[in-house]
Amino acid sequence: MDVIALIGRILFVFLFFGSAVGHLTQTAAMAGYAASKGVPSAKAATFGSGVLMAVGGLMLLLGVWADLGALLLVLFLLPTAFLMHNFWKETDAQAKQLEMIQFNKDIALAGGALMFFGLYAGPGSELGLTITGPLF
Template sequence: MDVIALIGRILFFGSAVGHLTQADAMAGYAASKGVPSPRPATQASGVLMAVGGLMVLLGVWADLGALLLVLFLLPTAFLMHNFWTQTDPQARQSEMIQFNKDVALAGAALMFFGVYAGAGEGLGLTLTGPLF
């Protein structure tokens, strides 16, 4: 079971790398959504996602890392994927899919938080125990 949890933690971290390495494209998308200072906002959110993802991946206060991921995912869902404002049916569907993905990932991160905070030191393959 420890190896399965480790694989899940690795998969969670993967998207942060793309967010930081493609910051220009992501900033352009953020600008099209009306995000103020899109480049710094994209970089800051990428760092937040990377720090949270690394904490979960390495098992260093993984419960806090999971909460950082929620802090990234929920606002992103509402700010960047506001499907309810789209008039084109295809754009609306695409944004709804992305919105639901972010909300589902936030739910998964909350589950990570619950598992790590509840299991304490017993989860295995972590560098520290939970913070909470």
């Protein structure tokens, strides 16, 4: 079971690392989009969200307080879903559908991250192939 949990962690965080690199290396361009969505302090928010994804993803991947890493990802995903993918404000049908897909993806990933939190903070904290035990 330890190997399956490790493979699951690797597959889950893969998306966050690619996105974190974009947030950290193309901050200005991504901040422009965030500002157009009404995100306050868009440049700082873009950089901060990149850090959240990178740190949370790395913690979950390596099993260094994996429960905290999962919560950091939730802390990124939920606000992002509501601030950046507010499909209910779109009037164009195609844009509305694209934003709804992204919103649903973020909500589903937040659910997955919460499941990782529960797994590593609760009864699954005995899973091997981690560097530390849970923080919570």
